[in-house]
Structure formats: structure tokens, C-alpha cells
Amino acid sequence: MDVLRPIRGDGGRDVTVVVCASRPLTRAGLRAALNETAGVTVVGDAETPMQLERLLREQAPQVVVVDDEGCESDGIELVRRLAERSGGRIAVVVLTELELGERVLEYLRVGARALVLGDGSLGEIAQAVVAVASGHALIAPPLAAVLVDLMLRRIPAAAYGAGLSSLTPREQETLGLIASGLSNQEIAKTLFLSEKTVKFHVSNLLGKLGLRNRSQAIVYARDSGVPLPG
Known part of the structure; x- marks a missing residue:
């Protein structure tokens, strides 16, 4: 243009x-x-x-x-x-x-x-x-x-960080809950964790995957086939 x-x-x-x-x-x-x-x-x-x-x-x-x-x-x-x-x-x-x-x-x-x-x-x-x-x-x-x-959705997989294998089981679980649209408070209740701990997991998984925010995390989770709860 x-x-x-x-x-x-x-x-x-x-x-x-x-x-x-x-x-x-x-x-x-x-x-x-x-x-x-x-x-x-x-x-x-x-x-x-x-x-x-x-x-x-x-x-x-x-x-x-x-x-x-x-x-x-x-x-x-x-x-x-x-x-x-x-x-x-x-x-x-x-x-x-x-x-x-x-x-x-x-x-x-x-x-x-x-x-x-x-x-x-x-x-x-x-x-x-x-x-x-x-x-x-x-x-x-x-x-x-x-x-x-x-x-x-057009961000190639190579543009992300280390990938799902770099996440702990808890971080993968947290990513799936983010992709389901849950807030940190809702995730904390679901996993029986404190909200502070959930924020820690979210920050870690974003950093490992090279993502900037929750919106990118949702797209990444869906594109990568991360299992959603329920």
C-alpha cells in the first residue's frame, strides 16, 4: 500500500x-x-x-x-x-x-x-x-x-521458542487452560493453586515458547494440538 x-x-x-x-x-x-x-x-x-x-x-x-x-x-x-x-x-x-x-x-x-x-x-x-x-x-x-x-495464525512454528517439550507437565496443563479461555484466578481454582503460582507458570511458559501474551498462547496451543480440559 x-x-x-x-x-x-x-x-x-x-x-x-x-x-x-x-x-x-x-x-x-x-x-x-x-x-x-x-x-x-x-x-x-x-x-x-x-x-x-x-x-x-x-x-x-x-x-x-x-x-x-x-x-x-x-x-x-x-x-x-x-x-x-x-x-x-x-x-x-x-x-x-x-x-x-x-x-x-x-x-x-x-x-x-x-x-x-x-x-x-x-x-x-x-x-x-x-x-x-x-x-x-x-x-x-x-x-x-x-x-x-x-x-x-500465520506465525510459523519455527518462530516460537523451544516448543512444548520445554514445558513442565504443569505448564502444559496451564497452557491448555489458557487456551480454554480461563483467567489466572479460574486456573488457580481448577488446579488448586494460588493465583501467584499460576502467574509464575504463565510467565514461564510464555518465555519458553517465545510468546508475548495470552492471545499468542491461545493460538499456539490450538495450532500445536495442546489438549484442552473437558
């Missing part, structure tokens, strides 16, 4: 936006919400790729908001073409869904500057438009969590 830079017009003029979505209600709702946002003006909306091409020629918008189902075309390919065509001069905001998993990450790869939940509030979408217009990137927190999980 190109280095982000502000795209607001000279003299403080409004940022121009085009909305691309196949559903009429989506286009109408986005247009109304964005036109009510200070510093933003919607100069057109498109239902199809052909309509979008025409608007890009006629209006030269600074931001395009793309619905994942958008414009009767594959959203990822559409965003790729927008990024290649504009050389980063057009910032793309994508409306997507949590369930799309790997597709969410692919949008970032092809050049999207902001990812927002399609069923989120119109205010959040407007915030994303303002953010990218100021040269920032924005990812809605629920989507950020999906991205972090996807990236953690």
Missing part, C-alpha cells in the same frame, strides 16, 4: 466522495449520512462498475466508499483496480463483514485504507471517510480483532 497522505483539497475545500453499492437503500443511506458530515460532499453514487468509471472520469473523487457486495462486481478486484488506477490518489473505504475472514485481510493487501462493518452505524462510516481524507488508515475494532487473529 502506498504511504498514506492527506487528500483534502487545497484551501480547505470539502473532500469529494463517490459511493459504490449495488443496493439502492445502501447508496441512499450513505449519501445522506456523508452529505451531513462537515467537510464531506458526495458527488455521485454508482450501482455498476460502468457507472463508477463514468463518475471517476467526470468527478475525480478523492474517496470511494465500496460496499463488499458492491457495484455488481467482486469487491477485492474493484479495490485493486481503483488503487492501481489512481496511484494512491483515491482513498478507498470498504464496508465488509466479520464472517469474511481472509477476505478482510485481502482488502488491505490490494489497497483499501479503511475497513468498516457494513452493518455498523453511518456515523462510523463517515468517521472512516474523514480519517482517510486526513491521511490516516482506519479499521473498525471488531475487524481489527479478526485481522490480528489471522496474522497470529
Whole structure:
């Protein structure tokens, strides 16, 4: 992705936006919400790729908001073409869904500057438009969590520390309980240990495996086939 830079017009003029979505209600709702946002003006909306091409020629918008189902075309390919065509001069905001998993990450790869939940509030979408217009990137927190999980799952086994064989039986048991979502206090009750002792085991196993936090420990446990209780 190109280095982000502000795209607001000279003299403080409004940022121009085009909305691309196949559903009429989506286009109408986005247009109304964005036109009510200070510093933003919607100069057109498109239902199809052909309509979008025409608007890009006629209006030269600074931001395009793309619905994942958008414009009767594959959203990822559409965003790729927008990024290649504009050389980063057009910032793309994508409306997507949590369930799309790997597709969410692919949008970032092809050049999207902001990812927002399609069923989120119109205010959040407007915030994303303002953010990218100021040269920032924005990812809605629920989507950020999906991205972090996807990236953690891609950490190769060699990137970890010494491996499960380096853990004591108690540390392996503790790792399994962490992967089950238990807190230190809950683990202490389960193993009939003090919470201080559990913290000691957690710190030790993280260090041996080369992990930074519990989130990575959960991913590691699942990827390594650590048996879960129950």
C-alpha cells in the first residue's frame, strides 16, 4: 500500500466522495449520512462498475466508499483496480463483514485504507471517510480483532521458542487452560493453586515458547494440538 497522505483539497475545500453499492437503500443511506458530515460532499453514487468509471472520469473523487457486495462486481478486484488506477490518489473505504475472514485481510493487501462493518452505524462510516481524507488508515475494532487473529495464525512454528517439550507437565496443563479461555484466578481454582503460582507458570511458559501474551498462547496451543480440559 502506498504511504498514506492527506487528500483534502487545497484551501480547505470539502473532500469529494463517490459511493459504490449495488443496493439502492445502501447508496441512499450513505449519501445522506456523508452529505451531513462537515467537510464531506458526495458527488455521485454508482450501482455498476460502468457507472463508477463514468463518475471517476467526470468527478475525480478523492474517496470511494465500496460496499463488499458492491457495484455488481467482486469487491477485492474493484479495490485493486481503483488503487492501481489512481496511484494512491483515491482513498478507498470498504464496508465488509466479520464472517469474511481472509477476505478482510485481502482488502488491505490490494489497497483499501479503511475497513468498516457494513452493518455498523453511518456515523462510523463517515468517521472512516474523514480519517482517510486526513491521511490516516482506519479499521473498525471488531475487524481489527479478526485481522490480528489471522496474522497470529500465520506465525510459523519455527518462530516460537523451544516448543512444548520445554514445558513442565504443569505448564502444559496451564497452557491448555489458557487456551480454554480461563483467567489466572479460574486456573488457580481448577488446579488448586494460588493465583501467584499460576502467574509464575504463565510467565514461564510464555518465555519458553517465545510468546508475548495470552492471545499468542491461545493460538499456539490450538495450532500445536495442546489438549484442552473437558
